Amino acid sequence: MATTFSSVGRSFVHGEGPEKVTGHTVYGVDMTRPGMLWGKTLRSPLPHARIVSIDTSRAKRVPGVHAVLTGDDVPTTRVGRFLRDMPVLAQERVLFIGEKVAAVAAESLEVAEEALLAIEVEYDELPAIFDPVEALKPGAPMLHPDVATYRGLMNQLDGPTNDYCFEARSMGDIEQGFAESDQIFEHTFTTQLVHQGYLEPHACLVDIDQSGRVQVWASNKSPYLLREQLASGVGIPESDIVIVPSNIGGDFGGKGDFMDVPLCYHLAKASGRPVKMVMSYLEELMAGNPRHPSVITVKTGVKNDGTMVASHVYMVFNSGAYGSFSPRVLLPGARRAAASYRIPNGKVEMHMVYTNAIPCGHMRAPGEVQAVFAVESHIDMIAREMGRDPYEFRLQNVVQEGDTSLVGDGYSEVRGEETLVAAADAGSWGKPLPTSSEGSKAVGRGFSFAERRSGPGETTATLTLDAEGRVTLHTPVWDTGTGAQTILQQIISEELTVPVEEVRLDILDTDQLEFDTGVGGTRTTNTSGGATYRAAQALRDKLVEMASGMRQWPADQVTLRNGMLSRQGSNEGALSLQEVAAHAIAETGEPLTGQVHHRTVESDVTSFCAQVADVEVDTETGEIKVTKFVTAHDVGTVLNPLAHQGQIDGAFMQGFGQALIEEMQTQDGRVSTLSLGDYKLPTENDLPELVTIHVSEGPSGPIPYQGKGIGEAPIGGVAPAIANAVEDAVGVRITDLPITAEKVLRAMREKGG
Numbered sequence: 001m002a003t004t005f006s007s008v009g010r011s012f013v014h015g016e017g018p019e020k021v022t023g024h025t026v027y028g029v030d031m032t033r034p035g036m037l038w039g040k041t042l043r044s045p046l047p048h049a050r051i052v053s054i055d056t057s058r059a060k061r062v063p064g065v066h067a068v069l070t071g072d073d074v075p076t077t078r079v080g081r082f083l084r085d086m087p088v089l090a091q092e093r094v095l096f097i098g099e100k101v102a103a104v105a106a107e108s109l110e111v112a113e114e115a116l117l118a119i120e121v122e123y124d125e126l127p128a129i130f131d132p133v134e135a136l137k138p139g140a141p142m143l144h145p146d147v148a149t150y151r152g153l154m155n156q157l158d159g160p161t162n163d164y165c166f167e168a169r170s171m172g173d174i175e176q177g178f179a180e181s182d183q184i185f186e187h188t189f190t191t192q193l194v195h196q197g198y199l200e201p202h203a204c205l206v207d208i209d210q211s212g213r214v215q216v217w218a219s220n221k222s223p224y225l226l227r228e229q230l231a232s233g234v235g236i237p238e239s240d241i242v243i244v245p246s247n248i249g250g251d252f253g254g255k256g257d258f259m260d261v262p263l264c265y266h267l268a269k270a271s272g273r274p275v276k277m278v279m280s281y282l283e284e285l286m287a288g289n290p291r292h293p294s295v296i297t298v299k300t301g302v303k304n305d306g307t308m309v310a311s312h313v314y315m316v317f318n319s320g321a322y323g324s325f326s327p328r329v330l331l332p333g334a335r336r337a338a339a340s341y342r343i344p345n346g347k348v349e350m351h352m353v354y355t356n357a358i359p360c361g362h363m364r365a366p367g368e369v370q371a372v373f374a375v376e377s378h379i380d381m382i383a384r385e386m387g388r389d390p391y392e393f394r395l396q397n398v399v400q401e402g403d404t405s406l407v408g409d410g411y412s413e414v415r416g417e418e419t420l421v422a423a424a425d426a427g428s429w430g431k432p433l434p435t436s437s438e439g440s441k442a443v444g445r446g447f448s449f450a451e452r453r454s455g456p457g458e459t460t461a462t463l464t465l466d467a468e469g470r471v472t473l474h475t476p477v478w479d480t481g482t483g484a485q486t487i488l489q490q491i492i493s494e495e496l497t498v499p500v501e502e503v504r505l506d507i508l509d510t511d512q513l514e515f516d517t518g519v520g521g522t523r524t525t526n527t528s529g530g531a532t533y534r535a536a537q538a539l540r541d542k543l544v545e546m547a548s549g550m551r552q553w554p555a556d557q558v559t560l561r562n563g564m565l566s567r568q569g570s571n572e573g574a575l576s577l578q579e580v581a582a583h584a585i586a587e588t589g590e591p592l593t594g595q596v597h598h599r600t601v602e603s604d605v606t607s608f609c610a611q612v613a614d615v616e617v618d619t620e621t622g623e624i625k626v627t628k629f630v631t632a633h634d635v636g637t638v639l640n641p642l643a644h645q646g647q648i649d650g651a652f653m654q655g656f657g658q659a660l661i662e663e664m665q666t667q668d669g670r671v672s673t674l675s676l677g678d679y680k681l682p683t684e685n686d687l688p689e690l691v692t693i694h695v696s697e698g699p700s701g702p703i704p705y706q707g708k709g710i711g712e713a714p715i716g717g718v719a720p721a722i723a724n725a726v727e728d729a730v731g732v733r734i735t736d737l738p739i740t741a742e743k744v745l746r747a748m749r750e751k752g753g
Contacts, residue, residue, distance in 0.1 A: 001357040002523065002712065005494060005705070006493070006497065007444075007491075007493035007494045007496060007500055008256075008490055008491070008494045008637070008639050008704075008705050009040045009489045009637065009638060009639060009640075009641070010337050010490075010640070010641075010642075011641045011642035011643075012489075012490060012500055012640055012642065013486075013488055013642065014309075014481075014483040014486050014643070015486045015489060015505075016247075016479050016484075016485065016667060018163065021705055023638075025247050026205070026216055026245045026246075027200055027219065027246065027248070027249045028083060028200070028203040028204065028205070028218055028246040028247070028248070029140060029203040029219070029249070029278050031203075031205045031217040031276065032205075033207050033274035033276075034278070035103040035273050035274060036205070036273065036274045036275070036276055036313070036397060037066055037067075037106060037107060037114065037267070037271055037273045037274065037275045037276070038105070038106055038107070038108060038111075038112050038275070038277070039103060039104065039105045039260070039263070039264055039267045039275045039276065039277040040103065040104055040106075040109065040112040040115075040116055040275055040277070041100045041101075041102070041103045041116075041260075041277075041283075042100070042101050042102040042103070042104075042115060042116045042119050042121070043097075043098045043099060043100060043283070043287060044090065044094035044097060044100075044101050044123075045092075045097060045288070046094060046096065046097065046123055047095075047096055047097050047128040047130070047356040047357075047668065047669035047670070048093070048094065048095060048096075048125070048126040048127065048128040048141070048143070048356045048669075049093065049094050049123035049124060049126055049127075049680070050092065050093050050103070050123065050126060051071070051090060051092055051122075051123060052122040052123060052124050053120075053121070054070045054072075054101065054102060054117075054119065054120070054121050054122075054129070055119070055121075056068045056070060056102060056119050058119075058120070059102075059104060059115040059116070059118040059119045060114040060115075061118075061344075061617055062106070062111060062114055062118060063111070064108065064111035065104055065106045065107075065111060065112075065115045065269035066107070066270075066271035066272075066273060067103075067104065067271040068102065068103070068104050068115065068119070069089060069102065069103045069104075069263075069266060069267065069270060070089060070101070070102045070330050071087060071088075071089040071090050071091040071092070071101075073089075073090070073266070073270070074087075074088045074263075074266050075234065076091055077078060077232070077233055077325060077626070078103035078150065078151075078152075078324075079229060079232070079233035079258060079262050079691050079723055080152060080229070080231075080258075080322070080323070080324030080325075081225065081229060081256065081257050081258065081324060081326065081327065082152045082326070082327075082328055082329050083150060083151075083152040083164075083165070083323040083324055083326065083329045084150055084151040084152050084232070084233075084324065085144065085147070085150045085152075085164075085322050085323055085324050086322040086359070087665070088100075088233065088262045088263050088266060088593040089101065089102065091101065093126070093287065094123070094472070095143055095321035095322070095356055096287075096320060096321035096356055096357060096358055096359065096669060097286065097358075097669050097670050097671070098283070098286040098287030098358060098671075099287070099321065100263065100287075101121055102116070102121070103263055103266075103267055103276045104116060104119075104267075104398055104638070105267040105268075105270070105271045105273070107273035107627070108510065116371050117702075119571065125201050126141070127141050127666070128141065128356040128669060129141050129143070129162075129355050129356055130227045130356055130357055130666075130668065130669050131318075131355065132162075132293075132295060132316045132317065132318040132353035132355055133159055133295055133316055135162040135353050135354060136162060136163055136316070136351070136353060136357050140162060141356075142160040142161070142162065142322065143354045144160065144162075144164065145160045145357065146160075147160060147164050147354075147753060148160070150164075152328045152329060153165065153329070154167070154330060155167075160468070162325060162353050162355070163351050163352075163353055164350070164352060164353070164354055165319075165323065165341060165352035166349070166350065166351045167328050167349070167350045167353070168347060168348070168349045168350075169335070169347070169348050169406065169407040169408060169710070170346060170347040170348070170406070171343075171344070171345065171347075171404060171405070171407075171408060172219040172310075172344045172345030172346065172407050173345055174238060174310050174312060174345045174346060174347050176282070176310075177310025177344065177345025177346070178299075178301045178308045178309075178310045178345075180309055180310075181301025181302055181303065181309045181310060182302065182303050183301070183302050183303075183304065183386065184299065184300070184301045184302075184306040184383065185240065185299070185300050185301075185302070185378070185382045185385065186297065186298070186299040186300075187297070187298055187374075187377070187378050187381055187735065188295065188296065188297045188298075188735065189294075189295075189296050189297075189298070189373060189374040189377055189378070189735045189736065190293070190295050190296075190735065190736040190737070191291075191293055191294045191296075191316070191369070191370045191374075191658075191665035191737045192293055192645070192658075192662075192663045192664070192736075192737050192738075193290050193291065193293050193357075193358070193360075193663065193666065193671075194290055194291040194363065194658050194662050194663070194664065195254075195284070195285060195288065195290045195291070195363075195662070195664055195679060196250070196253060196254035196288075196291075196293075196363050196364075196381045197250075197252065197654070197657070197662075197681050198249060198251060198252060198254060198255065199249050199250050199257060200219055200248065200249025200250055200252025201219075201278060201279040201280065201281060201283075201284050201669065202219055202259040202260060202278070202279045202284065202288070203218070203219050203276070203278040203279070204216065204217065204218040204220075204259070204260055204261045204264050204275075204276070204277055205217040205218075205274060205275070205276040206261065206264040206265045206267075206268040206275055207268065207274035208265075208268050208269060208274075208699050210549040211345055212236075213240060213242070214230075214236070214240055214241045214242070214265065215242055215244055216219050216230065216241065216242070216243045216244065216261060216265075217243075217244050217298055218243065218246060218259075218261055219248050219255050220245060220246075220248075220255055220256065220257070220258070220261075220479050221248055221251050221255045221256055221260075221478060221518050221519040221520060222256050222479065222517070222518025222520070223243035223245075223476070223509075223510050223516075223518065224243075224282040224476070224510055224516045224517075224518065224521070225256075225514050225517075225518055226243055226261065226511070227241050227242075227481050227510050228244050229258045229261075229262075230261055230265060233258070233262040234262055234265050234266065242509050242510055242511045242512070243509060243510040244509050245478055245507040245508070245509055246478065247478070247479050248478060248480045248481065249481070250480075250481060251480040251519070251520070252363055252364045252654065253327070253361070253362035253363040253364050253366060254288065254289055254290075254361060254362060254363060255480065256327065256361075256362050256518065256520060257289055257324075257325045257361055257362070258519050259279070260277040260279065263277070263479035264276075264277045272273075274345070276284070278638075280333070281674075281675060281676060282674045282675065285664060285671055285673060285674050285679060285703050286358070286417065286673070286674060287358060287359075287472070288361075289325035289359060289360060289361025289362065289363070290358065290360055290363065290487060290664055291360065291361075291363035291369070291370075291658075292317040292318055292319060292320075292326075292331060292360040292364070292367070292370070292372040293317070293318040293360070294315060294316065294318065294374075295315075295316045295318075296313065296314065296315045296316070296370060296371065296373075296374035297313075297314045298312070298313050298314075298337075298338075298374050298375055298378040299311065299312045299313075299314075300343075300378065300382060301677065302310075302382060302386070305394050305623055306386065306388055306392075306393055306397070307396070307397065307399045308341055308342070308343045308426050308483045309343070309344065309345060310343065310344075310345040310346060311338050311341075311343045311345075311346040311347075311406065312346065312347045312349075312725055313337040313338055313346075313348045313349065313371065313374070313375065313406070314331060314349045315334055315337070315348075315349065315350045315351065315354050315367075315370070315371060315374075316351045317331060317334075317350070317351065317360075317367070317370070318353060318355055318357060318519075319352045319353055319354055319358045319359065319360055320354075320355060320356075320357040320358050321354065321355070321356055321357065321359050322356070322359040323354070323359070324353060324359065325359050325360065325361030325362065326352065326360070326361060326366075327361070327362040327366050327521075329352070330350055330352060330367075331337060331350070331366045331367025331368075331370075332366065332367060332455075332521075333350075333365045333366050333367035333368025333369070333371065333712075333716075334348070334350045334367030334368065334370070334371050334486050335350075335367075335407045335409075336367075336368045336371060336372065336450070336451065336452070336716075337371035337406070338371075338375050338405075338406055338447060339399070339405045339406070339409065339448055339451055339606075340394075340398065340399055340416060340449050340451045340608065341379075341397045341398065341399055342397055342399050342400060342403050343397070346406035347406065347638075348406050348407050350367070354373065356405065356669050357575070357666065357669050358664075358666075358669075358671060362520075363652065363732060364711070364715055365452070365712035365716055368450075368452070368712065368715075368716050369655070369658065369715055369716045369719070371707060371716075372448070372450045372716030372717055372719075372720060373716070373719045373723070374736065375720075375722050376448040376449065376450070376594070376717060376720030376721070377643065377720045377724065377733075377735065378379075379393065379394060379449075380446065380471035380720070380723075380724040380727070384727070385479060389430075389558065390419065390446075390447050390464050390724065391424050391429050391430075391447050391508070394420060394447065395417065395420050395421075398416040398417050398420060398449075399411055399414060399416055399451075400414060400416075400417075401413075401414040409453075409497050409709055410604045410606065411604055411606055412604045412605050412606075413605045413606070413636040413700045413701070414606065414608075414743070415608060415695060415696045415700070416449075416451065416608045416634075417750070418634070418695050418696055419449075419608040419609065419632050419633070419634045419696075420449060420608075420610045420611045421445070422610070422632040422693050422695045423610035423612050423630055423631075423632035423693065424447075424610075426612070426630045426632060426691055426693045427445070427447075427614075427628075427630040427691075429445070429447065429612060433614060433645045434614075434615050434627075438618075439449075440618050440619050440620045441616045441617065441618055441619070442614050442616070442617050442619050442729040442730050443614070443615065443616055443617075443729055444614075444617065444725040444726060444727070444728030444729025444730070445612060445613065445614050445615075445725050445728055446612070446613045446615070446668065446720070446721045446723065446724025446725030446726070446727070446728055447610070447611070447612055447721060447724060448610070448611045448613075448716075448717035448718070448720040448721035448724065449608070449609070449610045449611075449717065450608070450609050450716045450717045451606045451607065451608045451609070451713075452522060452606065452607050452609065452709065452712055452713040452716075453522070453602055453603055453605065453606050453607070453709075454522050454523055454525075454526040454600070454603055454605075454701075454702055454703060454708065454709040454738065455520075455521030455522050455523035455602060455603075455606075455709075456517075456528070456599075456600050456601045456602045457517035457518075457521070457524075457526070457527035457528075457599070458515060458516065458517050458527065458585060458597075458598070458599045458600075458735070459476060459477075459516045459517060459518065459527050459528050459598055460476070460513050460514075460531060460532050460596065461473065461474075461475055461488075461528065461532040461535040461540075461593065461595070461596055461598065461599045462474040462475075462535060462593065462594070462595040463492065463532075463535045463536055463539045463593065463594040463595070464591045464592070465539060465543075465580075465584075465591055465592040465593075466581060466585075466591050467579045467581055467582045467585050467591070468578055468581075469504070469563075469576060469578025469579075469581050469582075470504060471496060471498055471502065471503050471536075471577075472491060472503075472504040472505070472506050473488060473489070473492060473503060473504070473505055473506065473532065474506045474508055474512070475488060475505065475506070475507065475508060475528065475532070476507075476508045476510075476512075476513055476516035476528075477507070477516075477524065477528045478519065479751065480505060482517050482519070482524070482570025482643070482646075482647065482711065483640065483642075483643040483646065484519065484524045485505055485526065486500075486526065486640065486643065487524075487525055487639055487640055487643065488504070488505075488528060488529060488532045489501075489503040490639060490640060491508055491529055491532050491536060491639075491704055492532060492536045494532065494536075494705075495536035495537055495539075495540055495559055496536055496539065496540060496543075496560065496563070496577070497562055497563050497564075498563050498577070503618045510600050520711075521712075522709035522710070522711045522712045522713070523709070524711075525639065525709065526600050526702055526703040526709060527598060527600045528605075529701065529703055530598050530599070530600060530704055531596050531598035532597060532704075533704040534596040535538075535594040535595055535596040536594060537594070538592075538594035538595070538596060539592060539594030540560060541594075542584075542592050542593075542594065543565060543577070543580055543592065544558045544560065544565065546583065546584050546592070547565040547575050547580050549574065550580065551567070551573050551575065554745065556638060563576065563577050564576055564577075565577075565580060572661060580592075587682055600702070603702040605632065605700070605701055605702050605708070606740070607634050607635070607636070607701070607708040607709060607710075607713055608633075608634040608695075608716070608738055609632065609634070609680075609713045609714055609716075609717055610631075610632045610715075611629065611630060611631045611632070611717040611718065611721045612629070612630040612721065613626055613628075613629050613630075613718075613721040613724070613725040614627045614628040614688075614723045615627065615722060615725040615726055615729055616659070616729070617726055617729040617732060617744060618741075619748065621741055621745060622740075622741035622742060622743070622744035622745030622746075622748065623741040624660060624722070624726060624739060624741065624744065625688075626656070626660075626687075626688040626722060626725075627688050627689070628688050628689045628691065629652065629656075629689070629690050629691070629718075629721070630691045630693065631648060631652060631686050631691070631692055631693070631717075632694075632695055633648070633692070633693070633694060633695060633708065633710065633713060633714070634695045634696055634700075634708065635694045635695065635696075635708055636696075636700040636701030636703075636707040636708035637700075637701065637705045637707040638694065638707060639703075639704070639705060639707055644710055645692060646692075648692055648710060648714045649690065649709045649715070651711065651713070651714035651715040651718075652690060652714050652715070652718055653682055653687065654715055655683050655714065655715040655716070655717070655718025655719060656687065656718055656722075657680075657681055657682045657736065658718070658719055659718055659719035659722045659723070659736060659737065659738060659739060660682075660686075660722065660738050660739055661680045661682050661738060661742070662680060662681065662682075662738060663679075663685070663737075663738050664679060672695075680739075719737055722739060723735075726739060726744060730744065730748055732744060732746075732747035732748055732751055733747070734747065
């Protein structure tokens with residue numbers, strides 16, 4: 001770590017922390033407006049059915065009800081994040097259990113719920129399909145007959161299909177590669193429905209004033225995209241909408257969608273009153289936007305000496321009834337399949353498929369978690385079948401500087417080999433595992449390896465220095481709990497040499513900027529941090545220029561240190577920020593400002609993560625206990641060690657839950673885990689010793705001060721490392737997540753162990 005930094009590289013607690021722990025933070029669920037009504041929805045009990053009739057007459061007569069809406073009362077325009085395929089309320093048919101059929105706005109939640117009970121709906125049930133592989137076969141029910149007309153499609157479609165989005169990328173000659181291989185291996189893996197597990201449910205409030213101006217408060221991390229989605233969905237100009245900043249009580253990807261906002265708008269318009277909607281956790285688990293389940297087949301050709309020659313990764317994602325919640329129609333992380341390895345011939349195929357299941361959306365590292373589980377499990381299986389050490393096999397085939405991935409991405413600042421070695425050393429790879437004191441416990445160790453890039457984005461940062469010398473950052477970065485705002489304050493502190501706690505924040509609404517991409521995708525520090533860094537430098541340059549003129553110092557000899565401007569080598573005549581700012585305002589009538597519009601693209605600088613899991617498996621019950629987990633990261637410069645480790649801890653915990661515990665269980669499209677009592681999230685008592693290793697810490701990344709993103713990198717390799725360790729312990733391979741005691745015990749019995 002460079003020693004010249006004053007604020008960067010130091011741990012600062014989240015600036016918003018005190019308000020949160022004392023209960024003063026106001027979230028979207030806390031917002032109120034004078035005359036506010038409560039909105040609630042009636043949801044379908046069937047996975048696929050034609051709506052024969054809806055009788056709302058009794059509901060409209062319930063005292064305190066101000067509006068009752070069905071699909072006949074709202075425009076037929078479909079809404080979505082990028083793909084616009086979902087009606088605001090069901091039109092003619094319902095496609096999943098939990099789809100919104102009718103809505104009410106009432107004086108209280110109790111009255112709204114009473115009105116919902118008074119709505120009578122007659123359905124004609126239709127054949128349903130739940131398996132995405134079956135949905136691709138001829139004769140499967142076509143869930144969207146008009147899909148070819150939808151806005152936002154990635155592919156041109158000739159007609160009805162459940163395979164609404166697909167992509168195939170390749171490199172080299174895959175057929176020749178397999179022909180040249182000495183051995184070919186093929187395995188199939190499945191992953192489950194997983195919820196993001198945020199504590200604050202989706203919430204929104206819409207207030208339409210007398211001029212038609214729409215104010216929105218929502219638990220949404222991408223307000224400018226939400227503004228566009230709402231405007232497009234309800235047919236009004238974006239300029240008529242303002243999204244007002246709201247604190248967000250947990251995101252992990254799930255708070256990037258529109259959820260109830262368009263419907264809330266229609267209820268507010270119909271009732272003439274502000275309307276607030278808050279999803280219950282039953283609704284979150286029944287009709288939210290969980291991680292996509294997947295079926296992934298990986299086929300790889302290898303030389304007898306262990307050199308990987310060809311690979312074909314075929315991924316089928318269960319999108320559920322709609323694709324409107326998906327982050328980019330396709331899951332971008334799926335392109336990272338096998339991206340850590342040097343494979344000259346390959347193909348990556350991805351298919352997004354409609355079924356009559358809950359619509360899926362964005363969760364931390366979308367598509368990547370599923371792909372890495374499949375590929376890293378497959379890599380271990382190849383190594384074991386060939387009699388090779390799994391770590392040595394990875395080391396032999398790790399990607400190198402100048403290589404190209406299976407989807408055509410180049411690489412720079414490659415430190416994969418160093419990361420593998422660091423994880424192996426810290427994880428005692430090749431050394432005996434500690435034996436369990438209980439005779440029924442078998443021990444095992446597993447490896448995984450993955451890489452991740454910082455995502456692209458666009459934003460604007462503005463810094464002002466007032467007459468009192470106070471620095472304010474005007475930013476569209478809303479608080480999602482990651483500490484991103486504190487990182488931005490550190491960057492300003494570093495460049496302007498003022499204390500972090502003295503940098504004030506002005507969080508902007510959507511009237512104050514043209515556009516901002518929003519938080520997420522391992523891009524916040526890269527994009528917003530980059531904008532803030534450049535804006536701070538622009539303001540610094542103005543300060544130097546102004547001080548130079550005030551004191552007649554050569555500009556190239558003016559230094560800024562500890563909030564004071566002076567001539568290099570002397571403190572005589574030094575000027576404070578306040579003095580320079582006051583002089584500037586006296587001259588121009590305006591405060592000194594630094595403003596930068598900043599756009600980033602996906603960098604070819606990649607960050608590697610290698611992980612080692614130690615497990616104990618009870619051979620009598622199949623119960624798995626992870627005793628130690630090592631996670632090694634190629635990190636570049638770490639801007640805030642406390643926040644950096646927090647991202648690693650959080651990503652590991654979510655990966656751990658997906659590996660062993662979490663699953664939204666369904667039967668015939670019906671989610672049965674409809675509370676956080678049924679849907680098990682890991683707790684502190686479940687977690688093992690976690691050892692974090694920083695590899696090649698120092699300048700190497702695309703973000704300010706040459707750091708690298710960390711938010712999503714640790715999550716993908718957790719499940720395969722544990723699966724690989726379980727096989728090492730008891731000799732059985734679990735290819736479908738989660739890895740439960742029942743599956744392990746069944747596999748051991750089938751094997752005869």
